[in-house]
Amino acid sequence: MAGSMDDFDEEGDDLLASFVENKDDLQNNVPVDFPFPFEAYDIQKKFMENLYLSLDKGQVGIFESPTGTGKSLSLICGALKWLKDYQEKQKRDLEALIAEEEKSCTSCDGVSGELDWITQFAVKKEKQEKLDSAKQKQQKLEKQESRLLEIGKQKQYRKRKRDPLEEEFEELMKEAAPDVQAAYREEIDKVKGQEVDQGDDDLVPEDYHSDEEVKSEDVSDSENSENSEEEVDHVTKIYYCSRTHSQLAQFVREIVKSPYGSNTRVLTLGSRQNLCVNETVKKLKSLSLMNDMCLDLQKNKSKKIDREPSGEAVRKRREKNGGGCLYYRQEMMEDLGNRILTEITDVEQIVKAGRQMKACPYYTSRLSIPLAEVVVLPYNIILHKSTREASGIRLEGNVVLIDEAHNLLETINSVYSVTVTGAQLTKAHSQLSQYEQRFRSRLKAKNLLYVKQILYILNCLVRFLGGRADINGAKQSAGKYETKVLTVNQFLSESGFDNINLFKILQYCRKSQISKKLNGFLEKHPNSEVSVAAEKAKEKNMGVAGFLEEITQNVESSASMEEMQKTNAYKGNEESVVMRSPLMHIEGFFASLTSADKDGRIVLTKQPLMSNCSLKFLLMNPAVHFKDVLTQARSVIVAGGTMQPIDEFKQQLFFAADIGPERILEYSCGHVIASDHLFALAMKSGPMGIDLDFTFGSRENSALLNELGLIVSNICGIIPGGLVCFFPSYDYQNLVYQHWQKSGILTKLERKKRIFQEPKLSSQVEHVLGEYSKSIQKSSGGGSGAILLCVVGGKMSEGINFSDDLGRGVIMVGMPYPNIKSPELQEKMQYLNSNFPRDKNGHLPGQVHYENLCMKAVNQSIGRAIRHREDYATILLLDKRYCKESVRTKLPSWIGKNLQKMEKYGPAVAAISQFFRGKKSDTMN
Numbered sequence: 068m069a070g071s072m073d074d075f076d077e078e079g080d081d082l083l084a085s086f087v088e089n090k091d092d093l094q095n096n097v098p099v100d101f102p103f104p105f106e107a108y109d110i111q112k113k114f115m116e117n118l119y120l121s122l123d124k125g126q127v128g129i130f131e132s133p134t135g136t137g138k139s140l141s142l143i144c145g146a147l148k149w150l151k152d153y154q155e156k157q158k159r160d161l162e163a164l165i166a167e168e169e170k171s172c173t174s175c176d177g178v179s180g181e182l183d184w185i186t187q188f189a190v191k192k193e194k195q196e197k198l199d200s201a202k203q204k205q206q207k208l209e210k211q212e213s214r215l216l217e218i219g220k221q222k223q224y225r226k227r228k229r230d231p232l233e234e235e236f237e238e239l240m241k242e243a244a245p246d247v248q249a250a251y252r253e254e255i256d257k258v259k260g261q262e263v264d265q266g267d268d269d270l271v272p273e274d275y276h277s278d279e280e281v282k283s284e285d286v287s288d289s290e291n292s293e294n295s296e297e298e299v300d301h302v303t304k305i306y307y308c309s310r311t312h313s314q315l316a317q318f319v320r321e322i323v324k325s326p327y328g329s330n331t332r333v334l335t336l337g338s339r340q341n342l343c344v345n346e347t348v349k350k351l352k353s354l355s356l357m358n359d360m361c362l363d364l365q366k367n368k369s370k371k372i373d374r375e376p377s378g379e380a381v382r383k384r385r386e387k388n389g390g391g392c393l394y395y396r397q398e399m400m401e402d403l404g405n406r407i408l409t410e411i412t413d414v415e416q417i418v419k420a421g422r423q424m425k426a427c428p429y430y431t432s433r434l435s436i437p438l439a440e441v442v443v444l445p446y447n448i449i450l451h452k453s454t455r456e457a458s459g460i461r462l463e464g465n466v467v468l469i470d471e472a473h474n475l476l477e478t479i480n481s482v483y484s485v486t487v488t489g490a491q492l493t494k495a496h497s498q499l500s501q502y503e504q505r506f507r508s509r510l511k512a513k514n515l516l517y518v519k520q521i522l523y524i525l526n527c528l529v530r531f532l533g534g535r536a537d538i539n540g541a542k543q544s545a546g547k548y549e550t551k552v553l554t555v556n557q558f559l560s561e562s563g564f565d566n567i568n569l570f571k572i573l574q575y576c577r578k579s580q581i582s583k584k585l586n587g588f589l590e591k592h593p594n595s596e597v598s599v600a601a602e603k604a605k606e607k608n609m610g611v612a613g614f615l616e617e618i619t620q621n622v623e624s625s626a627s628m629e630e631m632q633k634t635n636a637y638k639g640n641e642e643s644v645v646m647r648s649p650l651m652h653i654e655g656f657f658a659s660l661t662s663a664d665k666d667g668r669i670v671l672t673k674q675p676l677m678s679n680c681s682l683k684f685l686l687m688n689p690a691v692h693f694k695d696v697l698t699q700a701r702s703v704i705v706a707g708g709t710m711q712p713i714d715e716f717k718q719q720l721f722f723a724a725d726i727g728p729e730r731i732l733e734y735s736c737g738h739v740i741a742s743d744h745l746f747a748l749a750m751k752s753g754p755m756g757i758d759l760d761f762t763f764g765s766r767e768n769s770a771l772l773n774e775l776g777l778i779v780s781n782i783c784g785i786i787p788g789g790l791v792c793f794f795p796s797y798d799y800q801n802l803v804y805q806h807w808q809k810s811g812i813l814t815k816l817e818r819k820k821r822i823f824q825e826p827k828l829s830s831q832v833e834h835v836l837g838e839y840s841k842s843i844q845k846s847s848g849g850g851s852g853a854i855l856l857c858v859v860g861g862k863m864s865e866g867i868n869f870s871d872d873l874g875r876g877v878i879m880v881g882m883p884y885p886n887i888k889s890p891e892l893q894e895k896m897q898y899l900n901s902n903f904p905r906d907k908n909g910h911l912p913g914q915v916h917y918e919n920l921c922m923k924a925v926n927q928s929i930g931r932a933i934r935h936r937e938d939y940a941t942i943l944l945l946d947k948r949y950c951k952e953s954v955r956t957k958l959p960s961w962i963g964k965n966l967q968k969m970e971k972y973g974p975a976v977a978a979i980s981q982f983f984r985g986k987k988s989d990t991m992n
């Protein structure tokens with residue numbers, strides 16, 4: 068297996084590049100045949116050919132392939148075919164270069180003139196240096212191949228030495244119940260991760276030097292880091308990114324099924340939340356706390372544990388090996404790394420193997436990156452620069468494939484947007500104040516200076532929200548509701564700390580790890596969080612006034628608890644950040660304030676309760692962060708089932724990052740289905756002749772809701788199996804449902820199909836889908852089927868496949884435009900109008916963006932049906948605005964070109980009925 072040329076020195080790279088330049092026409096190098104698990108469709112072959120060409124020429128590619136056309140397999144087979152060819156080409160070119168240089172070194176005579184010997188010596192020296200450089204590269208590749216061969220041949224992994232504690236566990240727990248075994252195992256892990264109490268010494272940061280000294284240290288550290296990285300050989304690889312871990316796992320399974328499943332080294336990356344197997348760390352709800360606990364356990368690996376639960380032998384072993392995480396063992400991680408490089412595994416399989424082999428999956432996966440050929444990872448790891456660098460990911464010379472990229476602009480904005488609340492700010496100020504008071508005498512001058520500056524900034528932020536830093540945010544009133552948008556410079560000026568150098572503050576936070584020290588302080592001294600000012604305020608609020616305030620607070624607290632129970636898991640994690648370690652999160656907000664003034668905005672949201680007020684950094688220009696990926700990687704491919712409208716990608720993400728049109732390759736293919744397997748229809752009016760106008764001002768009209776009910780009721784009698792109906796929002800879905808319930812339309816619908824509604828809680832989605840599927844299965848045996856009422860942008864509009872009878876019909880009610888009055892949306896539209904040109908039709912970019920948000924949501928929803936070549940369905944767009952040509956052009960091409968526009972209801976229903984009669988006839992034949 069050939070390795071990468073990324074580690075070649077600059078001279079060697081230039082030399083080899085010049086040698087192969089113009090050797091062959093790149094387009095002629097595109098292979099005729101691509102290995103595929105079955106006979107590929109024509110559109111799949113063209114997809115792979117264009118992908119191969121894009122990778123070979125180092126282009127930025129935009130690929131659209133409808134779901135159900137084998138997009139994942141096309142990506143895998145096209146990209147891996149290029150990778151294998153590229154590896155072989157590297158080896159051949161290097162061998163040819165060495166042969167040519169060796170021949171050239173022997174024919175340096177014939178130089179005339181009085182300085183013949185000097186010139187001859189210089190020429191010989193230059194050629195010899197080039198030859199030596201090429202040979203060094205060849206030796207490096209041979210060494211790498213030898214290492215890979217050794218890993219590949221390794222059938223048996225070293226048997227892990229038994230831990231005395233585990234032996235005790237096996238003896239005592241042979242006949243114990245599983246829950247008892249789990250509890251005992253947890254206690255063992257706690258003991259093995261035990262820390263030595265060193266007092267408060269580890270809570271005080273080391274002496275912080277002057278900024279000049281720190282700068283020189285940073286340079287030295289970066290040089291050392293670069294030198295250490297140079298020692299690690301990386302092969303040329305493909306980074307594959309997608310939105311969710313389930314999508315990543317599905318992609319890994321597709322690789323296994325492909326012709327490359329047996330000879331490709333595939334690695335899956337994830338966060339500690341997904342990969343950690345240490346129960347003590349996993350119990351922490353906040354990712355930042357998990358990260359710190361993990362690092363603390365590593366630091367304690369060299370410390371001696373004084374307390375052991377059993378035996379002198381156990382104590383001696385622990386004294387020898389030290390404390391720390393049981394799973395962070397180099398020998399075991401090396402074995403696990405060999406295993407995951409020779410067996411294609413997803414996250415769940417890596418975690419299972421890590422538990423079995425007592426090795427850390429999180430660090431093993433990162434240590435395995437250099438030798439992996441395909442690295443599968445979530446969006447945020449590749450898109451967030453600091454996370455990318457901390458993970459050991461190198462983009463130079465490698466390929467980045469971003470799948471499900473239809474929301475890439477919004478994803479980048481989300482990754483770099485940060486929100487801090489009044490509760491977080493007051494909490495951080497209280498904690499840091501207590502920390503400063505306790506360790507004031509032990510903090511050096513520089514440390515004390517920066518701690519006070521951070522306290523000052525926190526105080527300014529709280530005052531900007533209208534509160535006081537020395538009082539709990541839940542006990543303060545901040546006035547009436549208000550939303551305000553400011554530029555970064557305006558915010559810094561109005562908040563009152565524009566004279567503080569935030570770059571130095573961030574450097575101090577990184578070097579001193581002050582947030583980590585603060586968290587350790589809170590864990591060791593949990594009762595010290597109550598501020599002195601709060602205690603004084605409590606003393607004053609005695610008597611009747613205090614009693615009334617306490618009642619009010621209890622009512623608010625009860626309401627807050629009820630609201631918290633309704634929130635999802637993400638909100639739960641966010642709450643834990645507020646309560647446990649807010650300063651870590653706030654540092655991210657500090658970093659966002661160092662952005663260029665034009666690239667971001669600060670959104671101030673005031674609410675009656677101070678703790679609910681918030682400050683949000685809103686990223687305006689995603690290209691400023693995506694530019695690093697585009698310029699460093701050899702090639703970047705963004706792919707999706709529905710990438711329309713593509714112009715927005717090019718303008719906001721590529722052109723804005725100085726990527727010229729000559730480097731961009733676009734490819735969009737049709738569906739694998741025959742044209743008569745899809746019936747797409749835009750309806751302008753209903754059975755009573757009422758226009759289908761679902762604009763915000765008209766959509767609650769009773770006559771319109773009745774018209775919609777009649778349409779759905781009639782369609783239910785025509786479409787067999789399952790019918791999926793999408794609404795613009797949960798609120799509108801509930802409004803329509805309640806109106807149909809009162810008017811009796813719902814009863815008529817239930818006689819034809821069983822009705823299901825999309826749940827708001829993620830935990831209930833699987834149950835609803837299961838019941839919906841059972842109803843469809845009954846319909847195949849003579850039942851009537853079911854109708855599923857969903858929400859655009861909800862849990863069932865992406866990632867759920869309604870194939871075959873699960874989705875014979877998809878109805879889109881109205882157009883899901885976002886709230887135009889949203890301050891964030893208005894600011895984004897103004898930014899686009901100020902920084903981007905009008906489109907070819909003269910429309911302002913802000914208005915185009917507003918329409919694109921709607922159409923991207925529509926495209927994702929209606930793409931849930933028709934998942935394979937033999938599948939068929941009808942798509943009904945219920946709104947007269949879908950009849951506009953400007954809307955049709957923003958639909959996926961395979962839908963838009965077949966879209967029929969019906970002015971009258973009668974012919975529309977007749978056409979739908981004829982479509983399904985034809986399909987029924989085809990099935991019988």
